[in-house]
Amino acid sequence: MAMTLSEFTCSIDPGSLPRILQIQSGIYVQGSVYEMYGRECCLANGDLIKVIEIRITRFIAEGSNGIKVDLPLDYPGLFRIVSDKQPYRSVREIADSLRISPDRLGQPVFRMASDPKQQRQHSDGAVREGASFRITGRRTDEEGHECVDCEELAQTEPRHCFSLRLSEQGEFYECDDSQFYTLKELAEWKMSNGRTRTVTKAKSTHLKDDVLPDPLEEYKGELTLTPVHEIQAIMKFRKDIVLIPPNLDVEVLDVTEQHDFRFFMQPLSLKDVFLKPVDTFPVVAEVIERPLHVPEELSFLWHSKHIVIHRAVEARRVLVSETCRGEQRRFLVPASYKGRFKRRPREFPTAYDLQMAQSSTEELHVVATRTFESHYSQGPTAAAAVQVGDQFLVKKRATSSSSSEGSENGVDKMADALACMKIEGKKQEATHIPMYLEGNFIEVVHDKRQYTVAEICRCFPLPFNVKVSVRDLSVREDILAGASGLLVEEEIADPYLQVSTLDTPHLCWEVPVNRINSMTVQLQQKWQGLETDGAQPAGQALVEEIGEDCYYTLRRYAVGNLQPPPRPPKKFKQPTTNSLRVKPPRPNKPSRATSPKSPHCSSSKPELLMANDSFSKQKRNTIAVSSERRPSVPLSTLPGTEKVTMVTKMDIPQEAVVDAVDDDDPHDYEYIDEEELDFIRRKFHEDAVLRNTVKGKPNTF
Known part of the structure; x- marks a missing residue:
C-alpha cells in the first residue's frame, strides 16, 4: 500500500x-x-x-x-524532560518507539498503571501494579518470543528482575527524569x-x-x-x-x-564499520568520502583510494589535561607513548583529599599553607590545630588485615579525622587532623625518578601531576613536551579501527572512530594477507589533542566509586555544666544622665550604647538578649557613623549580667567602656559644632 x-x-x-x-x-x-x-x-x-x-x-x-x-x-543548552502524559498501550509500542540499549541513556523508566491483560512469564514473580521499572535490554527468549528485560526500582537489594513480552498490553506511563540532556541526546x-x-x-x-x-x-x-x-x-x-x-x-x-x-552500494561511516561482526575483518574498503581534518600521521586516509581495516578494538587511552591559568588543552595519550615524566607537587584542598591520595606504595609528605584552628582539642574526637608550614606524613594505605597505628583493617578509627604523623624537626608525632579541614596542603616531592605513562597509572592514584622530562623521539613533534605541567586524570576505553594501506600492510595505525566522523567507506571483499599466516600487525597510536566538548563527553558518564567528602561540623559548642554563668556585680559609676554631653540618655528607658569599630580594641563579654525583647534602633541616632557596633541593655539586674547563651544567635555583641563612650560623644559634639560654622562665624537660625 x-x-x-x-x-x-x-x-x-x-x-x-x-x-x-x-x-x-x-x-x-x-x-x-x-x-x-x-x-x-x-x-x-x-x-x-x-x-x-x-x-x-x-x-x-x-x-x-x-x-x-x-x-x-x-544548540548550547541543557534541558530537563517533562514526563509524557499519554500512556503506551503495549510493551511493543514502547520497544518500537524508543531506542533500548545497554547504555544508560537507552534504558527508559516506566510505571505500570494497570496489569497487562495477558499472562506473563517472569524470571522471578510479577511486577506490582503502580511500581516503576527500568527497561535494560531487548532479546528473544527460549521459546522464540521477543521480550524486554526489566528491573524494578525498589529500595531493597537485590533488585527484582523480570521480563515482559512485546505482545503484552496494559497502561504504561513514563516516569519523571531528573537528568539534564542536550538536544543531540534527546534526538538520539x-x-x-x-x-x-x-x-x-x-x-x-x-x-x-x-x-x-x-x-x-x-x-x-x-x-x-x-x-x-x-x-x-x-x-x-x-x-x-x-x-x-x-x-x-x-x-x-x-x-x-x-x-x-x-543491489545497492552501502557507504558506511567508521562508527558503522566498528559495529560490524568480528568475522567481517580484515576487509578491503574503498574510501567514498574523505575526512576533512586528520593528523599528519593519518594523512594516508586522504590520499589512498583503498584501505585495509584489520580489526576493531577498544583501545586504552589516558586522559591528560594541561595545568595552566589560561585555556587548558586536553590530550588522549596511548600506553605506547615513549616519553618520560617527572612528578610535580600536588595540591590537596582538604584532609579528605589526602586520604583519597593514599597509596600502598609510598608515604605522602605534605606542607600546610593555611592556618586552621580545631575546636576539638580534647576527648575522643581530639584533632590537632594546623599552622602554616606544618609538615605531615600520611602513612601508606594498609593492604592486609593487620592493624596500623590509629587504624583498624586499613580504615581510620575516627570517621571524621585522618590519622597521620606530624614532622617537627627530626621527630614525628602521631596526630589527627579533621577530614573537612581546608588546609590547602602542598606535596613535598622527594622522588626524582622518570616514569612512563603506563607506570604512572599502575603505581599512583589518579589524578596525578607530572611534567614531560624526556620527549617522545619517535614522532616529529611531541605536543606534550611544550606543556608546563600535566594532570593525568584517568584511564578510559575508546573505540578504534586498526587501518593500513594496501602498499604497507605492516604499518597499521589506530584510527579513532568518534573523532573522524566525516569519513565514509564502502566495504568490498575480505583481505587475504598477513592474517592468513596468523600474524597480526601491531597498531601504532598517536597523542590526540581533543576539544572541551569531547573531553566532557568522555568523562560525563563515568561511574564514580568514591564517596563524597565529609560534611563540616556545625558551629562548635563548648560543653558546659551550666548554660548561664552569672558574673559578679560591677561597681557603680557616677550617673551621666544629667551630663550636658549626653542629652539622649535616660535611666527610665533601655540604654543604647554605640561605638565605631575603630575604637573597639577587644571583645568584651556578650550580653544575652532574647529576640522578642530586642528593640530595633535606627543607626541614624548618632550622625556621621559608618560602622557601628550596637549593644542594648534590657531589664537586667545590675548585680548580675548573663555572660552567654544562645548559640543560634548570629549577632556578636561587644561591651563599650564608659570612658570610650564619653570620648565618642565628645567627638560627635565637636564635629557637629564644625558643621554649623561657616567661615568662622556661627549660623543664626
Missing part, C-alpha cells in the same frame, strides 16, 4: 532499517543545488531507494507564550516515534560573544519540541549517501521483500 514519505517516516521502526522503497509518484523541484543545501529533491517514478537511516536534524520549539523557534542539535535517545517531547530549559551555555543571540534567553516555561527528520538513502547509480527531506510530496511503496540489498 502506497503512503506519503512523511507517513513512512513517522511509522517506521528505526530498528527495522534498512528498507527498500519504490517511488510511486515522483517529484522534481526546480532550483539551484546550493539552495537545496545538498538535499535530494528529484525523484522519478519507479526509482528504488534504500533507506539506511532516519535522523533528526533540528527541532521546532513552541512555547506557551506563542514563541516558535528552530533549534539546531548543537528520548524522542518517541510519532510523538512530540515537552521539556524545560535547565541551563544555557550560550556565550555572550556569540554572533547569533540566544532565542530562548528570556523564556522560562515549558517547550514542546517537534522533530524535523531527514532520510539518508542509497540510490542505484550513486555512491554517496543522498539526503531526502521527508516533507516532499512523494508517495512510496515498501518493496523490501522483493529486492536484494546487494
